[in-house]
Structure formats: C-alpha cells, structure tokens
Amino acid sequence: MAYWLIKSEPDAFSWDEQVANGVEPWTGVRNHQAKKNLAGMKLGDRAFFYHSNIQRAIVGVVEIVREAYPDLTAESGNWVCVDVKAIGPMPNPVTLADIKQDAALADLALVRQSRLSVCPVSAEHWRHLCQMGGWTGD
DNA sequence: GCCAACGTTGGC
DNA sequence: GCCAACGTTGGC
Numbered sequence: 759m760a761y762w763l764i765k766s767e768p769d770a771f772s773w774d775e776q777v778a779n780g781v782e783p784w785t786g787v788r789n790h791q792a793k794k795n796l797a798g799m800k801l802g803d804r805a806f807f808y809h810s811n812i813q814r815a816i817v818g819v820v821e822i823v824r825e826a827y828p829d830l831t832a833e834s835g836n837w838v839c840v841d842v843k844a845i846g847p848m849p850n851p852v853t854l855a856d857i858k859q860d861a862a863l864a865d866l867a868l869v870r871q872s873r874l875s876v877c878p879v880s881a882e883h884w885r886h887l888c889q890m891g892g893w894t895g896d
Numbered sequence: 897g898c899c900a901a902c903g904t905t906g907g908c
Numbered sequence: 909g910c911c912a913a914c915g916t917t918g919g920c
Contacts, residue, residue: 765906767906789915790915810905810906811905811906814906814908854907871913871914872905872906872912872913873905873906873913873914873915875905
C-alpha cells in the first residue's frame with residue numbers, strides 16, 4: 759500500500775465537507791506531476807488530507823476508494839481524478855511549522871515542492887507523521 | 897528551441 | 909499584501 763498527501767484550500771473544500779460527504783471525487787488537479795501521482799494511486803491507499811493556505815496542517819486521513827478516471831470538470835486535456843473517503847480526523851493536526859522543524863521530514867515532497875498539490879509520502883514519513891498527530895488507526 | 901513575460905499557487 | 913517558486917505562453 760502506498761501513501762499520499764492531498765491538499766485543499768479549506769475555503770474551497772474543507773475537511774468538514776469531506777466528512778459530511780463521505781466519498782468525494784478529487785477533481786480539479788491541473789498539474790502534470792500531480793496528475794501522475796493521482797494516476798499511481800491504488801484502491802486502499804491512504805492519504806493525508808492537508809489544509810493549505812489558511813490553516814496549513816494535516817487534519818485528517820482518507821482512503822482511495824476509486825482509482826484514476828477522467829475528470830469531467832476538465833474542459834480540455836486528459837486530466838484525471840480519484841474518489842477518496844474520509845477515514846477519520848487527525849487527533850492533533852500536524853502543522854507545516856511542526857513538519858519544517860523536524861529534520862526527519864526535511865525531504866518530504868510537501869516541504870520540497872510546496873506547490874505540488876498531490877504528493878507521495880514514504881512509509882517511514884507516514885508513520886512519523888501519524889505519531890506526531892496521534893493517529894492510532896492502521 | 898530559447899527565454900522573457902506573465903499568471904498562479906502557497907507560505908509568510 | 910508581498911514574494912518566491914514554478915508552470916505556461918508567445919515572440920524571436
């Protein structure tokens with residue numbers, strides 16, 4: 759199983775909305791590297807749900823429940839989306855400031871490529887971030 | 897095919 | 909609100 763991190767501006771689509779909706783199509787990605795990451799997602803993969811801009815913190819965990827398929831919100835280009843399902847909130851949201859202070863997370867894609875909205879997360883980083891956030895799920 | 901100009905994203 | 913990073917566009 760692979761791990762990911764997906765970003766959303768809470769003004770546009772928040773964790774609360776994700777929880778309320780349950781399963782949500784993750785549309786609107788218009789960046790080739792992010793698209794490549796979306797296309798690499800497999801059923802059952804987990805992803806951190808990150809609030810950019812205002813809050814800048816990992817606030818929840820989602821699971822990929824449908825692999826990449828055409829993003830119908832795209833007017834042109836072959837963009838894709840996946841469906842994600844809320845698993846649960848991060849007990850203690852892990853802020854970007856926390857992440858940046860941790861040397862073990864220095865090469866996290868989130869830090870190195872701040873503009874990439876869909877990032878891979880290694881298994882070690884995933885465990886580390888779960889520990890920081892008090893996530894006790896699997 | 898190069899590069900300057902410009903737009904967008906996201907952190908601060 | 910500003911700025912850095914980076915992607916895209918268009919002139920040459």
